[in-house]
Amino acid sequence: MDLATKQLMADVAQLPEIHGESLLDHLSTTVVVFSSDFRLHYINTAGEVMFAQSNRHARGKGINELFVNAGRLVAHLGDAMESGQVFNQRACRHEMTNGLTVIVNCTYTPVSLSGGQTGIMLEMRKVDHHLRVEQEEQLIAQQEATHSLLRGLAHEIKNPLGGLRGAAQLLEKEIPDSELREYTRIIIGEADRLHNLMDRMLGPNDVPNMQAVNVHEILERVRELVLVEADSGLRIIQDYDPSLPDLMADPGLLVQAVLNIVRNAAQALEGRGEIILRTRVQRKFNIGNKQHRLVACVEVIDNGPGIDAALRAKIFYPMVTSRSDGTGLGLSIAQSLVNRHQGLIECDSKPGETVFTILLPLEEET
Numbered sequence: 001m002d003l004a005t006k007q008l009m010a011d012v013a014q015l016p017e018i019h020g021e022s023l024l025d026h027l028s029t030t031v032v033v034f035s036s037d038f039r040l041h042y043i044n045t046a047g048e049v050m051f052a053q054s055n056r057h058a059r060g061k062g063i064n065e066l067f068v069n070a071g072r073l074v075a076h077l078g079d080a081m082e083s084g085q086v087f088n089q090r091a092c093r094h095e096m097t098n099g100l101t102v103i104v105n106c107t108y109t110p111v112s113l114s115g116g117q118t119g120i121m122l123e124m125r126k127v128d129h130h131l132r133v134e135q136e137e138q139l140i141a142q143q144e145a146t147h148s149l150l151r152g153l154a155h156e157i158k159n160p161l162g163g164l165r166g167a168a169q170l171l172e173k174e175i176p177d178s179e180l181r182e183y184t185r186i187i188i189g190e191a192d193r194l195h196n197l198m199d200r201m202l203g204p205n206d207v208p209n210m211q212a213v214n215v216h217e218i219l220e221r222v223r224e225l226v227l228v229e230a231d232s233g234l235r236i237i238q239d240y241d242p243s244l245p246d247l248m249a250d251p252g253l254l255v256q257a258v259l260n261i262v263r264n265a266a267q268a269l270e271g272r273g274e275i276i277l278r279t280r281v282q283r284k285f286n287i288g289n290k291q292h293r294l295v296a297c298v299e300v301i302d303n304g305p306g307i308d309a310a311l312r313a314k315i316f317y318p319m320v321t322s323r324s325d326g327t328g329l330g331l332s333i334a335q336s337l338v339n340r341h342q343g344l345i346e347c348d349s350k351p352g353e354t355v356f357t358i359l360l361p362l363e364e365e366t
């Protein structure tokens with residue numbers, strides 16, 4: 001057997017620790033170690049999430065108790081163990097006994113367990129993970145670029161606008177004819193409208209008032225507001241995870257962000273349909289390329305017609321709207337408010353199901 005691989009892991013328990021957790025528990029990759037008789041020796045935290053059971057509980061279980069139709073997997077693990085070679089396999093589909101099916105890139109590494117026994121380490125990386133990180137990084141970069149463009153543009157527009165407004169005011173005082181003053185009033189009114197539009201495009205500019213916030217209180221506030229505006233045919237269902245801890249946020253800004261999303265859903269439903277507000281906690285979750293220990297995941301799901309296919313890729317840009325009375329600023333403002341909390345809004349839509357997911361880190365990134 002290849003010496004390098006043999007010495008890779010004398011015992012998982014002896015690996016260096018960070019904040020009291022084994023090094024492997026800090027990986028977002030699932031790591032599973034089997035003994036030579038294909039019984040589970042160890043799973044890391046990412047594996048606990050994937051298999052929905054704890055390392056302590058799963059230890060000693062046979063491979064058939066974790067995977068459905070484990071025959072092929074057993075053959076691969078056996079091959080790697082016998083040959084003493086590391087090998088990789090791309091895009092393997094595994095069905096777990098907990099009902100989850102994953103498509104993962106796998107690495108099989110023979111290892112030596114404590115007591116000299118031979119074992120095998122299986123690393124599983126979700127295939128869609130890289131794709132998602134790439135897309136999110138792109139989204140974050142795109143939003144930052146849009147925001148700084150807007151900031152520059154707003155500055156350039158607001159300055160001459162102030163001059164125009166001031167000049168119109170002076171002119172108004174000099175004009176004796178009240179009919180002509182109507183024109184100066186139009187100039188002043190339109191200058192104010194443009195000024196307000198610029199302010200709305202940039203979103204609230206105050207320093208956020210950060211405090212411990214219960215996400216469910218925010219959702220309840222939004223739910224009340226939207227139900228008051230809506231017809232009686234609209235139902236808003238709460239599917240809350242009670243274990244969700246408080247997060248540090250500005251409650252006013254968060255209400256505004258969530259309200260913009262839920263209001264869109266209510267408008268898409270045209271008064272008849274269902275919105276689900278769902279909260280979940282995700283452990284070791286990536287937002288862009290940053291991994292967070294805990295992330296609050298808030299989903300706003302509606303059973304409306306879905307987002308117009310032509311608009312789907314652009315809905316977070318300002319001024320993109322399909323509604324005659326819409327300004328197209330709701331989502332762009334929501335996104336920039338959530339960004340200010342180091343979070344991200346994602347969207348997935350098909351006819352009959354539109355899901356907006358708000359991801360908010362609950363702790364500092366690790």
Ligand SMILES: Nc1ncnc2c1ncn2[C@@H]1O[C@H](COP(=O)(O)OP(=O)(O)OP(=O)(O)O)[C@@H](O)[C@H]1O
Nearest residue numbers: 264265268306307321322323326327328329330331
């Ligand atoms: N839940 C949804 N279902 C279907 N389409 C949606 C949904 N949410 C957003 N959209 C689409 O995205 C567009 C942009 O939304 P956004 O909130 O940014 O602007 P708006 O609602 O049109 O205007 P504003 O919010 O400024 O009044 C909407 O016009 C709509 O076409």
Ligand SMILES: [Mg+2]
Nearest residue numbers: 260264330331
């Ligand atoms: Mg809107």
